[in-house]
Amino acid sequence: MGERQVEFRNVSFRYQEDMPWVLKNVSFTIGPNEWVAIIGHNGSGKSTIAKLMNGLLFPQEGEIFVDGMKVSQESVWDIRKEVGMVFQNPDNQFVGTTVRDDVAFGMENHGMPRDLMVERIKESLKAVRMEDFERYEPHRLSGGQKQRIAIASVLAVSPKFIILDEATAMLDPKGRKEIMQTVREVQQERDLSLITITHDLQEVTQASRVLVMNSGEVWMEGSPREVFSSKDHLTEIGLDTPFVSKMADHLKAEGVSLAREPLNHQELLEDLWTSRSNM
Numbered sequence: 001m002g003e004r005q006v007e008f009r010n011v012s013f014r015y016q017e018d019m020p021w022v023l024k025n026v027s028f029t030i031g032p033n034e035w036v037a038i039i040g041h042n043g044s045g046k047s048t049i050a051k052l053m054n055g056l057l058f059p060q061e062g063e064i065f066v067d068g069m070k071v072s073q074e075s076v077w078d079i080r081k082e083v084g085m086v087f088q089n090p091d092n093q094f095v096g097t098t099v100r101d102d103v104a105f106g107m108e109n110h111g112m113p114r115d116l117m118v119e120r121i122k123e124s125l126k127a128v129r130m131e132d133f134e135r136y137e138p139h140r141l142s143g144g145q146k147q148r149i150a151i152a153s154v155l156a157v158s159p160k161f162i163i164l165d166e167a168t169a170m171l172d173p174k175g176r177k178e179i180m181q182t183v184r185e186v187q188q189e190r191d192l193s194l195i196t197i198t199h200d201l202q203e204v205t206q207a208s209r210v211l212v213m214n215s216g217e218v219w220m221e222g223s224p225r226e227v228f229s230s231k232d233h234l235t236e237i238g239l240d241t242p243f244v245s246k247m248a249d250h251l252k253a254e255g256v257s258l259a260r261e262p263l264n265h266q267e268l269l270e271d272l273w274t275s276r277s278n279m
């Protein structure tokens with residue numbers, strides 16, 4: 001098992017012995033600097049995967065490795081240093097009375113020296129463009145600002161993997177876009193791997209890889225273009241495709257030939273232009 005990767009090896013999980021399996025023989029690997037988007041229906045097991053990844057839960061079958069370490073009760077604190085997680089509702093993640101205390105909390109748990117903490121608070125708030133809010137009370141911030149603080153708290157511990165579990169779901173489209181832009185910048189600057197669980201298909205088109213979950217199994221895995229090209233496979237399990245992808249289908253039905261599965265408006269326009277010049 002390689003360094004700088006998360007590996008699920010034949011993982012099965014159920015919440016209780018008398019309950020059905022929620023994950024069934026799930027295997028995948030997430031490499032360095034990748035952005036992997038996990039999609040799937042409600043209840044398909046996405047959040048359970050996230051919780052297994054940072055040792056909030058443990059599998060009954062199979063094994064999970066983070067950065068070469070097996071996830072277990074013994075390794076859980078080391079695992080959580082490597083894997084940071086941001087959830088949907090920021091209000092449930094605040095523990096401090098000020099932004100500064102809040103960002104410090106995770107580091108205190110990991111026993112970081114005070115000098116380093118002060119430095120990391122500044123650095124991580126700067127990374128999410130919240131450096132002027134150190135003394136604010138978290139409950140006075142907007143939803144987007146709260147999520148920025150939640151992300152800063154995770155960054156302060158300096159993880160290699162960040163999981164955003166529906167972390168932008170409560171924001172408006174503009175707020176969502178801004179947060180994702182910030183996360184991408186931080187990801188690239190700090191060489192992180194990013195795992196996002198989202199229903200926002202436009203966001204999924206920007207990931208480097210997509211994992212499609214269905215009833216606790218990996219249904220499909222590939223680049224966004226590969227996944228959204230396999231529309232029949234997606235509609236079979238009732239999943240939607242991005243707007244641009246649907247638009248491309250309508251155009252093809254009208255006899256327009258497109259060179260590829262467009263993932264955004266820009267690509268669609270380029271393909272239309274090429275198709276027109278070839279006429």
Ligand SMILES: Nc1ncnc2c1ncn2[C@@H]1O[C@H](COP(=O)(O)OP(=O)(O)OP(=O)(O)O)[C@@H](O)[C@H]1O
Nearest residue numbers: 015016022040041042043044045046047048049213
């Ligand atoms: N704490 C729990 N106890 C028992 N069952 C649970 C628990 N949490 C989740 N489940 C069940 O496990 C299954 C998978 O849930 P999970 O939250 O992983 O799915 P999900 O794909 O993230 O769904 P959503 O998109 O709604 O968040 C569902 O059937 C859910 O009801």
